[in-house]
Amino acid sequence: MESSLRGHAHKYGKNVDTDVIIPGKYCNIVDQTELGKHALEGLDPEYVSRMKSGDIIVADTNFGCGSSREVAPIAIKASGTAAVIAKSFARIFYRNALNIGLPIFESAEAVDGIESGDEIELEPASGIVRNLTRGTEYRAAEFPPFMRSLIDAGGLVPYVESRLAAGR
Amino acid sequence: MGMTLTEKILARHAGLPNVEPGQIINAKVDLVLANELSAAVAIGVMRKIKGASKVFDPGKIALVADHFVPAKDAQSASLARLMKDFAAEQKIEHFFDVGRGGIEHVVLPEEGLVAPGELIVGGDSHTCTYGAFGAFATGMGSTDVAAAFVLGEVWLKVPASIKLVYSGTPGPMVYAKDIMLRTVGELGIDGATYRAIEYHGTTVDELSITGRITMANMAIEAGAKNGIFHADANTIAFVKERTERPFVVERADADAAYERVIEIDVSALEPQVACPHTPDNVHPISDVTRDDLRVDQVFIGSCTNGYIDDLRVVAKILDGKQIAPNLRVIVNPGSQKVWMQAADEGILTTLAAAGCAVNTPGCGACFGGHMGTLGDGERAISTTNRNYVGRMGSPKAEIFLASPATCAASAITGRITDPRVLELVSS
Numbered sequence: 179m180e181s182s183l184r185g186h187a188h189k190y191g192k193n194v195d196t197d198v199i200i201p202g203k204y205c206n207i208v209d210q211t212e213l214g215k216h217a218l219e220g221l222d223p224e225y226v227s228r229m230k231s232g233d234i235i236v237a238d239t240n241f242g243c244g245s246s247r248e249v250a251p252i253a254i255k256a257s258g259t260a261a262v263i264a265k266s267f268a269r270i271f272y273r274n275a276l277n278i279g280l281p282i283f284e285s286a287e288a289v290d291g292i293e294s295g296d297e298i299e300l301e302p303a304s305g306i307v308r309n310l311t312r313g314t315e316y317r318a319a320e321f322p323p324f325m326r327s328l329i330d331a332g333g334l335v336p337y338v339e340s341r342l343a344a345g346r
Numbered sequence: 347m348g349m350t351l352t353e354k355i356l357a358r359h360a361g362l363p364n365v366e367p368g369q370i371i372n373a374k375v376d377l378v379l380a381n382e383l384s385a386a387v388a389i390g391v392m393r394k395i396k397g398a399s400k401v402f403d404p405g406k407i408a409l410v411a412d413h414f415v416p417a418k419d420a421q422s423a424s425l426a427r428l429m430k431d432f433a434a435e436q437k438i439e440h441f442f443d444v445g446r447g448g449i450e451h452v453v454l455p456e457e458g459l460v461a462p463g464e465l466i467v468g469g470d471s472h473t474c475t476y477g478a479f480g481a482f483a484t485g486m487g488s489t490d491v492a493a494a495f496v497l498g499e500v501w502l503k504v505p506a507s508i509k510l511v512y513s514g515t516p517g518p519m520v521y522a523k524d525i526m527l528r529t530v531g532e533l534g535i536d537g538a539t540y541r542a543i544e545y546h547g548t549t550v551d552e553l554s555i556t557g558r559i560t561m562a563n564m565a566i567e568a569g570a571k572n573g574i575f576h577a578d579a580n581t582i583a584f585v586k587e588r589t590e591r592p593f594v595v596e597r598a599d600a601d602a603a604y605e606r607v608i609e610i611d612v613s614a615l616e617p618q619v620a621c622p623h624t625p626d627n628v629h630p631i632s633d634v635t636r637d638d639l640r641v642d643q644v645f646i647g648s649c650t651n652g653y654i655d656d657l658r659v660v661a662k663i664l665d666g667k668q669i670a671p672n673l674r675v676i677v678n679p680g681s682q683k684v685w686m687q688a689a690d691e692g693i694l695t696t697l698a699a700a701g702c703a704v705n706t707p708g709c710g711a712c713f714g715g716h717m718g719t720l721g722d723g724e725r726a727i728s729t730t731n732r733n734y735v736g737r738m739g740s741p742k743a744e745i746f747l748a749s750p751a752t753c754a755a756s757a758i759t760g761r762i763t764d765p766r767v768l769e770l771v772s773s
């Protein structure tokens with residue numbers, strides 16, 4: 179996984195659902211750059227024009243609830259967003275984010291300690307979240323060992339390849 | 347310690363004597379589902395997996411074109427085409443194109459592709475629908491689907507189970523949809539996240555297969571990984587009429603451990619409505635009608651309520667009547683078979699004569715794809731499962747979720763209407 183990430187926070191509320199992350203009408207788009215232009219459009223139509231590459235989405239509980247559309251984390255990643263920090267994630271979004279390599283951090287304390295515009299530094303490997311604007315530091319929940327091994331292996335695709343190579 | 351119904355099914359598919367919540371398992375799948383949107387991404391991922399030229403079993407994959415079909419535009423047509431070519435290349439037996447299928451979750455049970463005790467994963471969050479048949483079924487994204495295409499296995503974290511025990515007989519014009527909306531209202535949209543919901547009680551024992559489908563379908567609206575019923579004689583008869591494949595009917599152990607047990611008495615339950623903009627913003631109809639809310643569109647259909655039983659309820663209410671002026675009513679029978687049955691029973695004619703637009707089966711209107719998209723400032727009442735901002739089109743539209751009866755009653759008046767009022771009028 180990448181070394182540290184640094185960007186400004188864009189903070190949202192709870193239950194940011196996949197319909198606002200990438201509205202259904204865009205779900206037939208294959209081109210990732212095009213998908214990225216519509217990230218969070220249903221919630222904050224100005225997000226993509228306002229954010230700078232490397233910025234970070236911060237949200238309350240149940241981020242990514244609703245549909246299983248994998249284009250939701252793909253759109254966020256393609257917009258240039260470096261990571262999502264939330265108090266909790268919806269189940270399918272969580273798997274999808276890990277599978278496509280969008281870094282996610284689960285920490286209620288970090289979310290409460292960050293406001294929009296704060297400069298944030300993240301260390302994906304250790305789960306450390308630093309609020310450089312306020313001089314605070316948090317540690318996100320650790321991934322369970324199996325998921326950690328999937329992440330370290332580079333995601334689900336290399337995992338499947340190793341299973342195939344070993345004759346399943 | 348005994349196991350819940352979900353734990354029983356997961357243990358057997360993982361080849362383990364028992365499993366417990368939190369445990370990570372590798373489980374064999376009996377069926378992998380994808381639609382043209384999730385399949386297109388999954389096929390792309392599969393092409394990148396070194397050593398993966400073939401799916402694990404062409405008889406255990408179902409591909410259904412249902413989201414942007416009949417093709418909304420050239421881009422949508424190419425996604426459906428990509429899936430069709432993949433089905434041919436991989437010799438996938440269960441491929442359903444426009445005119446031969448319908449909405450995936452309506453089609454698979456009809457075709458005998460879902461049986462008790464099975465483990466099914468799909469590239470659609472409403473894959474949990476098959477819990478109605480006593481199967482473990484859960485939605486996943488496309489990369490997970492691609493892995494399942496190739497390995498015939500998935501990794502899963504065993505969920506803790508929430509036991510919902512329903513009692514009481516629902517009153518007139520109160521349906522499974524009302525019971526499930528109330529349930530989502532009680533649990534909240536993240537109330538069952540990472541959990542299994544196990545439905546119990548005398549009320550659900552009496553429910554039709556369609557009613558159980560409606561309830562299992564909306565388990566995801568409380569964030570659940572799956573929602574599951576015990577198969578009974580009705581379920582087994584339904585499945586045996588459609589497949590000769592052997593299956594194992596599992597039961598939860600008497601001493602199974604549940605994280606929570608919630609008792610819900612439906613005797614005094616009114617018709618329920620989920621108000622904008624979350625499916626857990628659920629209120630009794632009498633609270634909602636107080637605001638005298640005019641609607642622009644009524645939608646009847648979807649994997650939640652696009653079944654023949656649902657259309658019969660709607661046709662009975664609309665028979666010989668006209669929908670309100672300045673209103674549009676869109677009806678999507680859930681599958682080609684439902685459409686044909688409704689045609690045979692004269693339902694389609696009844697609905698068309700009342701002023702409804704009857705569409706070909708598909709998911710389009712429900713997720714704001716096409717064939718019933720809402721404009722700015724419009725308000726809809728719908729039998730679908732989600733009412734998030736922008737779900738059916740404009741982010742400036744409002745969506746109310748309700749039963750087919752409540753939607754049909756609202757179609758007559760053009761306002762959100764308690765279907766029990768019609769009952770009083772007609773009797």
